[in-house]
Every structure is written in C-alpha cells, then in structure tokens.
Amino acid sequence: MLQKATFTLADGATLDDLVIRDTNEVSLRVMNDHELYKLEMERIFAKTWLLLGHDTEIPKAGDFIVRDMGEDQVIVTRDRNNEIHVNLNVCPHRGMKVCTAETGNAQAHRCIYHGWAFRPDGSFIGAPVEKEKMHGNQREKSELGLKKARVRLYGGLIFATWNINGPSFDDFLGDMKFYLDQLFCRTDSGLEMLGPPQRFVLPCNWKIPGEQSGSDGFHTLTLHRSLMEGGIMGGTAESIYDNAPGMYGVDVSVPQGHSLRCLEAAQTFKMFADVSFEGKTTEERLNLLPPPGVTKDLIPQLFKNLSKEQVEQLATIPPQVGGMFPNILLAFIFAPRTDGGSSGALALHTYVPKGPDKVEFVNFIFAEKDAPEQVKRDMLQNAIQQTGTSGIIEQDDADTWPQIMRNSRGAISKTMTLKYQALHGHERPDNWYGEGLLYPGFTKDDTQWNWWLAYYDLMAEA
Amino acid sequence: MSVNYATAAVDKASVMRGLVSKIRVPLGSEIYNRLLETLYDEAAALDERRFDDWIVMLAEDLTYTAPVRVTRNGPNKDRDVMRTMMHFDDNYASILMRTGRLAKSAWAEDPPSRTRRFVTNVRMAECETAGEYEVVSYLYVERSRLDNPENETTSCERRDIWRLADGGYRLSRREIIVDQSTLGMSNFAIFL
Known part of the structure; x- marks a missing residue:
C-alpha cells in the first residue's frame, strides 16, 4: 500500500513525484535540488547509521x-x-x-x-x-x-x-548481517585499515554514487569495459555481450537499502586458471581459491568465526561488491596480478555530501590484520590501482557522475526520469545460504530500486 | 642510493624535505640544463598524450608513488606525508597497464582532458651512484575537462631520481607530494 509523502517542495512536488513507485522511476531533478538536499541532511544523515x-x-x-x-x-x-x-x-x-x-x-x-x-x-x-x-x-x-x-x-x-533512540544497529543491518559477517567478521583479529583514507571531492550529488552502490552490476559491462579488455571479467572485449560471466550471480538486498553481489567462485576461478571446482569439498575449494583478501593460513579461522552456511557460501559464491544505505560502497574483489603477488583488494568508500552539488569520496583500504606484511603490501597496491583516486575502475565512475548531475539542471532535462525497470523479482535459489531479497541470474535493477525504496522510507518520516 | 625514503619515521609519517644529497648540481650547469630539458620534454609528452614517448623516458626499475597528505597539528604538524596510503602506487609494469588502458576504453580520458603541466623551482643534486641525480621540482597542472569552463588544478612537489642511460635520462623514482589533503581533482587519470 502506498503511503503519503510528508513534504512538499516549493514548486509543489512531493516525494511521490520524485520517487515514482508505480513505474519504478526517479525524477532526475533529485540529483541537484537544494531544497531536497536540506531535507536529506535532516531525515537521512542526521538520522541513520x-x-x-x-x-x-x-x-x-x-x-x-x-x-x-x-x-x-x-x-x-x-x-x-x-x-x-x-x-x-x-x-x-x-x-x-x-x-x-x-x-x-x-x-x-x-x-x-x-x-x-x-x-x-x-x-x-x-x-x-x-x-x-x-x-x-x-x-x-x-x-x-x-x-x-x-x-x-x-x-x-x-x-x-x-538518532539516539532510533533503530538498533542490528535492525539497520537486518538480514544483511549474515552476508556482511563473511567480509568483516571472518577472522580472529579482523581487518586492519592500512593507512588514512584517500579523500577527493567530485562535483556531483551524493545520491549518484549512492544509488550506484546499491549494486549496479550492469554498468560494469560498459563503463568498465576496460576490465573486459584486460580479461579481468572473463571473456574478451569482443564477446562481452555474449559471454560476461562476471554479470551473473546472486544479488542480495534488504528493505534497509543495503545490497551485495555474490559471484560464483568457480566462474571467477575459470577467469584465472582452468581448474574445476567439481567434486571438491568446501575446504578444498577455499584452498584452491581463497575469497578476496583471505590467505590460506587464515582459512581455518573462517570455520571458527562463521557458521557452516556462511563458510559454504564464501567458498562457493562469495559476496564481492555492493553497498550499504545511504552512502557506503563495498569492494572485496579479486584483482589478479601478473607477478604472482596476492590478488585481493578490499576497499570501502563513503560518499560524504558536501552540498547539493558536491560529494567527498573517501576511500578506506583494508587487509586482514593477520595477513603477512607482503600480502598487505600487495593488497594495498591492488586497491590503489583499481579503486579511488587513480584506480583504473573508479576513474571512469568519477568522470561520469558529474555529467549526470549537470544534466539534472536543465528545465527539460530535470523532468527526465531514471529508470529501474529491468526487474527480476525476488526469487530464492535452491539451497541458498541466508535470508534477504534474492535475485539470481544476470544482474538487474532490483537492488538499486530497493535502495530508492529505503530512501523513500527515510524521507517520508518527518 | 643515497636518498633516504624511509617509511618508518615517527608515527609512520615523515617531515617533508626536498633534496637529501648535499652535492648540488648548480643551476645553469650542463647537467642541470640537460635534466631540466628532460623535465620539459616529459611535460610536453604528457600534455600531448604521447605516452609511448613518455614510456621511453622511464627506467624499468621505476617506482612511482603519491602518498596522501593529512592535516596535523602540535608536535607532529610537519609529519603530514603519510606513506602508509597513496594516491598512486605504481611500478613500470603497472604504468604500462595504465597507458595500455588509456589507448582503449578509458572513459575518464576519452574524450581526453586538455592539460598544461608547469614545472618550476627545479633543484638537483648528485646521488652516490654515478650518473644518478636527485631532481626536485614543483608541478602545477591545469586540466580542462569536457566543456567545463572551470579547470581542475593540482599542485605538488615531485622528488625524482633520474639516471643517465643510453645517452638520455630515465626516471627511476618519483614521489609526488600533493598539497591537498582532500584532492580537488576528480581523479588521477592523468600522470603527474
């Protein structure tokens, strides 16, 4: 049932005109609206975790x-x-x-x-x-x-x-905790931030990177075409539309707006070496291809700190990219090296609003605290070369987002809508490990649409 | 190599100092002029996006880094170069990966930025190894992106080691000391 939005902008627009739930669209004007920005600061950034x-x-x-x-x-x-x-x-x-x-x-x-x-x-x-x-x-x-x-x-x-008396942190995480534990709570000593964050400012509204971190897998295919050209996503640049194994997996999200893309380790492994996972035990699979950032020495700790289902998932179809509402991106990715060094890159970003037309990109880079120094060194380098300021992946994002915001200013342009209509619909795969809203197959718009629904919920609360 | 880039200084950060070697290469000397010309040639190659010409100027043992700067106060106020985190952390192979990408689908630079690199305040000294020179320069970059009439800019100090080889100088080490703790440039899809 649709509820009533609780604000009206000066020109009469309501939340329902901005986040159009009947058709799964969002008005482009939200990407640079001063009035809306003030409300977001109060209703989202002064309220949520x-x-x-x-x-x-x-x-x-x-x-x-x-x-x-x-x-x-x-x-x-x-x-x-x-x-x-x-x-x-x-x-x-x-x-x-x-x-x-x-x-x-x-x-x-x-x-x-x-x-x-x-x-x-x-x-x-x-x-x-x-x-x-x-x-x-x-x-x-x-x-x-x-x-x-x-x-x-x-x-x-x-x-x-x-929000001193607001929802608990556990309520904020909801069913996502099962999946996030696999990234943040899997080893005895946990993660270590390797240095102070990279920080840089982009001329764009915070929601442009925000909604993308609602697990926009689709843009990887085109905006990050250079990854296909480098062979990192499997297939070749010529075959990307026919054969893009990195596009398939299980997208997970929750009504709180968080989401993750879980990608099959067997597929990932095929991209690195032609060894089959067929008939291998969980432990054997973990040893063949430890999840990003985990070293072989740390594998016994996974069994200690996580449930059987969580370890099974990490060994089979680990969460790799996603985000948390409102402004967090997670990237726990494979970044293959040619020199035999460690292949993981673990990064978190926050997209901190600095006005309706500015966002600070804060890039936190991690490794497992108990990983050997050389592994940490390699992983730092991987993350710097792939993400953040000079990262070959995120350079392209940083150049794209400001152009979307510039488009949101035109009298006509701002009446355009963002479309989230390639929807799969929640469908629980057989033998799945945890709860949440599940979207198996080719990555679609569901998780990002859920991000907007979470936005709607907070903005509708005075 | 006489230049000390120790990372284990107090609090994992170090006081910023430009030249380390005391054996200066005087302004106007033959070597100074040749190296200055090399810096100008390098800036032109990068501004004109002649990456093949730039690669030829790099030594295969290259390290190319840009530590983050942080705002600090009190007794640590000058220890603001944090080498535990960097904006660039590259070597010869990864620079080739980056220039290779720029030749294909790198939308961050396609269409390309129009850049001007201004190289000034160049000071030089001899390293212990014959034929190697410490070259410290200030770099100011104006970057014009798409139809945006406001350029993005950045200023930094570069601490280089250039090595004489095959009748020219090759860059074997560059540490880029940026001035901003929060960069005003949208990305470092350009080289500094």
Whole structure:
C-alpha cells in the first residue's frame, strides 16, 4: 500500500513525484535540488547509521580522527577505558572547531578560540581562568560537553548515528548481517585499515554514487569495459555481450537499502586458471581459491568465526561488491596480478555530501590484520590501482557522475526520469545460504530500486 | 642510493624535505640544463598524450608513488606525508597497464582532458651512484575537462631520481607530494 509523502517542495512536488513507485522511476531533478538536499541532511544523515572509520585507525588511548556525518563534522576518539566516542566537532561555547587536525593523539581537546577543553569522551573539563568561571553560571559543567552521537562497532568498523533512540544497529543491518559477517567478521583479529583514507571531492550529488552502490552490476559491462579488455571479467572485449560471466550471480538486498553481489567462485576461478571446482569439498575449494583478501593460513579461522552456511557460501559464491544505505560502497574483489603477488583488494568508500552539488569520496583500504606484511603490501597496491583516486575502475565512475548531475539542471532535462525497470523479482535459489531479497541470474535493477525504496522510507518520516 | 625514503619515521609519517644529497648540481650547469630539458620534454609528452614517448623516458626499475597528505597539528604538524596510503602506487609494469588502458576504453580520458603541466623551482643534486641525480621540482597542472569552463588544478612537489642511460635520462623514482589533503581533482587519470 502506498503511503503519503510528508513534504512538499516549493514548486509543489512531493516525494511521490520524485520517487515514482508505480513505474519504478526517479525524477532526475533529485540529483541537484537544494531544497531536497536540506531535507536529506535532516531525515537521512542526521538520522541513520553512518560509517566513520575503523578502530585500527585509533589503536591507542587518546588517538583521534576527524570525520563527517553528512555536513556535521565529528571527532572519533578512543578514551582510557578503550571505549570509542563520536563527538560533534563544534565547541558549545562559540561554535569553533574544537579539533583542527585530521588525526592525532590528545588527552584533552582544547578549543583554540577561548580555550574550552574536553576529554576524549566529550565531557567538559573547563574554561581557562577557572576562578572567573568563564563557562558562566547558568549551566552546569555536565551540560557543556561536546554533543555525543550513538556509537556501534561492527567488525571494527565505527558506525554512529544522531538518532539516539532510533533503530538498533542490528535492525539497520537486518538480514544483511549474515552476508556482511563473511567480509568483516571472518577472522580472529579482523581487518586492519592500512593507512588514512584517500579523500577527493567530485562535483556531483551524493545520491549518484549512492544509488550506484546499491549494486549496479550492469554498468560494469560498459563503463568498465576496460576490465573486459584486460580479461579481468572473463571473456574478451569482443564477446562481452555474449559471454560476461562476471554479470551473473546472486544479488542480495534488504528493505534497509543495503545490497551485495555474490559471484560464483568457480566462474571467477575459470577467469584465472582452468581448474574445476567439481567434486571438491568446501575446504578444498577455499584452498584452491581463497575469497578476496583471505590467505590460506587464515582459512581455518573462517570455520571458527562463521557458521557452516556462511563458510559454504564464501567458498562457493562469495559476496564481492555492493553497498550499504545511504552512502557506503563495498569492494572485496579479486584483482589478479601478473607477478604472482596476492590478488585481493578490499576497499570501502563513503560518499560524504558536501552540498547539493558536491560529494567527498573517501576511500578506506583494508587487509586482514593477520595477513603477512607482503600480502598487505600487495593488497594495498591492488586497491590503489583499481579503486579511488587513480584506480583504473573508479576513474571512469568519477568522470561520469558529474555529467549526470549537470544534466539534472536543465528545465527539460530535470523532468527526465531514471529508470529501474529491468526487474527480476525476488526469487530464492535452491539451497541458498541466508535470508534477504534474492535475485539470481544476470544482474538487474532490483537492488538499486530497493535502495530508492529505503530512501523513500527515510524521507517520508518527518 | 643515497636518498633516504624511509617509511618508518615517527608515527609512520615523515617531515617533508626536498633534496637529501648535499652535492648540488648548480643551476645553469650542463647537467642541470640537460635534466631540466628532460623535465620539459616529459611535460610536453604528457600534455600531448604521447605516452609511448613518455614510456621511453622511464627506467624499468621505476617506482612511482603519491602518498596522501593529512592535516596535523602540535608536535607532529610537519609529519603530514603519510606513506602508509597513496594516491598512486605504481611500478613500470603497472604504468604500462595504465597507458595500455588509456589507448582503449578509458572513459575518464576519452574524450581526453586538455592539460598544461608547469614545472618550476627545479633543484638537483648528485646521488652516490654515478650518473644518478636527485631532481626536485614543483608541478602545477591545469586540466580542462569536457566543456567545463572551470579547470581542475593540482599542485605538488615531485622528488625524482633520474639516471643517465643510453645517452638520455630515465626516471627511476618519483614521489609526488600533493598539497591537498582532500584532492580537488576528480581523479588521477592523468600522470603527474
């Protein structure tokens, strides 16, 4: 049943005019609309769980990183009790940034403007000239701490939300947890972020990369044609439309808007070497082709940390690319090397809105913490060469997205719609491993459409 | 090689210093002029998208990197070059992979950008190995993309080692020290 949208833009447009659920279309105007952007900041970025970083970035007490929740900047800290806090980087005194560095270590964050100081947990220490009581008489010190977000660690990933009494993180993940555990919670020591993120700004609205990370598998075939030319996706450039094994698999999504593309290891393996998976046990398959980023030494840990069904899936049809609503892309991919080095590349991106027409692309690169140093070195190089700033895959995305936004401005162009009409429909494959909305076969628009439905749901809540 | 690019400095970052060797190659000397001419030739080859000509200027032991910069304060304020993460992390083989891609379906540069590389503040010194030179230069790039009238730009310092071989100089090491912690350029589909 269709529900009523709860806002009307100045020209009379409602949410139902923008996300057209009858026909699976989205008005192009959403990709550069100032009014809508303000609502998105309030209803999405000030409400839902957002990814800020990884706990391996701040290993010691007092370590901090500065990150963004939409346009709200926060300080992510580790205190002496080993607890991680997320505090708004706005001095409650006169609004200055309390922290002007991007990363560092501090037992106290002292605002450079008037010297109000705060502990890593955000609590107010005091203002200079204590005897003059420069924080005034009207508020207790306990009321003058930094504004705190609600925090949850998952596989070391630091998530936070301003919605203090809102949905739990587990509700936010929903049925996706079964699949995400296979990426983030599979080894004893977990993942390690290999260095500070790459950061760069694109002239485009955040939703353009956002909806693509709702598992747009289809664009790989054409926008990333160079992967086919390099033989990385199987087949050749000449045969891409007839034979593109990388396009087939099982797309998984949930009503919360998250999704993943699971691609058959046997197919992937065929692209690297002509060895069959036929008749092999789970363990043998894992040893023949460990999932991206997992080394053979770590395989026993998979059995320890994951359920039988999860390991079976990792060995057969591992999740490789996808995203989490609203602004996260996941790439846990095979990046074959010619020199015999390790072939995995593990990257997460956040697409941080910086205005209706700007987005910051933040690229976090990982390896398994217990992988050998040389494997980490290879995987860092793989991820840098394939993703982010100079990555041969994502260079092409970064050049395409701004052109879509420029098109969204024209009086006529903005009335065009984005089409999500190549729909498969939910269909559970035989002997499938987990729950969620499942779309087996050639990758289609279902998961991205679900991303828009998740967008609709949040935008419809005042 | 006399140049120390240690990655194990305090906090896995290092204070930015340009030239390391003390044996300067003076401005206006024969070697200085030849190497400066090489930098200009390289910039022209890249601006004119003559990648084959550029590849000839590269040594096969090339390392080509661009560490990220971060904003830091206090005692670590100058340790802002983070070599644990990079924008480029390449070698000769991967550069060939990149130029090979540019010759086919690389939409990030097809249609191509129009670029101008301005190379200035060039300082040089001799490495311990005869015939190898440390060459530090500033690079400013203007990049015109499609019909956008506003160019994307970037500024950086390049710390190179050039080696005399077969009557010309070959680039054997380049570390690109970008100035922005958050890059204003949409991608590095161009070489710096």
